[in-house]
Amino acid sequence: MSRTVLVTGATAGFGEAIAYKFAKDQNKIIITGRRQDRLNKVEEEIKNLGGEALSLCFDVRKQNEVIGAVKSIPEEFKSIDILVNNAGLASGLDPIQDGSTEDWDRMIDTNVKGLLYVSNEVIPLLEDGTGHIINIGSTAGKEVYPKGNVYCASKHAVDAISKGMRLDLLPRRIKVTQISPGAANTEFSTVRFHGDREKADSLYTDYEPLLAEDIAELTYYAANLPVHVCINDLVVTSLAQGNSYVFNKKK
Numbered sequence: 001m002s003r004t005v006l007v008t009g010a011t012a013g014f015g016e017a018i019a020y021k022f023a024k025d026q027n028k029i030i031i032t033g034r035r036q037d038r039l040n041k042v043e044e045e046i047k048n049l050g051g052e053a054l055s056l057c058f059d060v061r062k063q064n065e066v067i068g069a070v071k072s073i074p075e076e077f078k079s080i081d082i083l084v085n086n087a088g089l090a091s092g093l094d095p096i097q098d099g100s101t102e103d104w105d106r107m108i109d110t111n112v113k114g115l116l117y118v119s120n121e122v123i124p125l126l127e128d129g130t131g132h133i134i135n136i137g138s139t140a141g142k143e144v145y146p147k148g149n150v151y152c153a154s155k156h157a158v159d160a161i162s163k164g165m166r167l168d169l170l171p172r173r174i175k176v177t178q179i180s181p182g183a184a185n186t187e188f189s190t191v192r193f194h195g196d197r198e199k200a201d202s203l204y205t206d207y208e209p210l211l212a213e214d215i216a217e218l219t220y221y222a223a224n225l226p227v228h229v230c231i232n233d234l235v236v237t238s239l240a241q242g243n244s245y246v247f248n249k250k251k
């Protein structure tokens, strides 16, 4: 059965891997992000894998852009089965007393308000009885780690929003799943350190972190269970991670 899947933040990391995983079943994939060149590349790859693709280039922080993008979805993509709220980021890793309000705004506007803006437009397009929202949370949404302050707060908000969505959408029989990963080697830390790739890479040495493909696998699993089964929350780390901040590194 072919389904329509909208994945926010599909130009890199988890979202890109999720788009490819779902494309293999000849699904229709709506991919979003701010980088049009990346969207073009992912769209091409989805087609190579046998899926149909539609790109929407917008910033989840800008409500008018979100509204315009969802309105522009053509009829054949408009009946959405699965919304994957994945777009998100960390900006900075500083003690609260040294934090930048610009970083704080960026994280709250993207991870919390952006997720809400997209959900507000897409929930009306989900089918009662078969619709599914999958929110990408984080272990940072379960437990705060040193210097994680505002990023952790934004992911705790995703945790609460996911629970709230599940209650409110219960009468419509729309599934709400949160997937809460630990550290994974994507572009996440390069973005967090404002482009410092070397500093970002140093976080993933001496242990085997999660990969984007691991999260794609779990998202696909959650979306392919019998209709009466809903995974509420799936907390996942690599074998080297014991909670949101304790690691078993080789050195």
Ligand code: NDP
Binding pocket: 008, 009, 010, 011, 012, 013, 014, 015, 032, 033, 034, 035, 038, 058, 059, 060, 061, 086, 087, 088, 089, 090, 110, 114, 136, 137, 138, 139, 180, 181, 182, 183, 184, 185, 186, 187, 188, 189, 191
């Ligand atoms: P990446 O940086 O690799 O990918 C992030 C994606 O989000 C990109 O496609 C980016 O697209 C998109 N995005 C960011 N800001 C915006 C915006 N304002 N508007 C639209 N799209 C945006 O990171 P990950 O794949 O690792 O992260 C994906 C999600 O997973 C995030 O919510 C993150 O918090 C969460 N997470 C990550 C973990 C990790 O260790 N990597 C662990 C747990 C959770 P573009 O730049 O083109 O706009």
Ligand code: 8X3
Binding pocket: 137, 138, 139, 140, 148, 181, 182, 183, 184, 188, 244
């Ligand atoms: C991203 C993982 O550990 O950097 O949510 O917070 S972590």
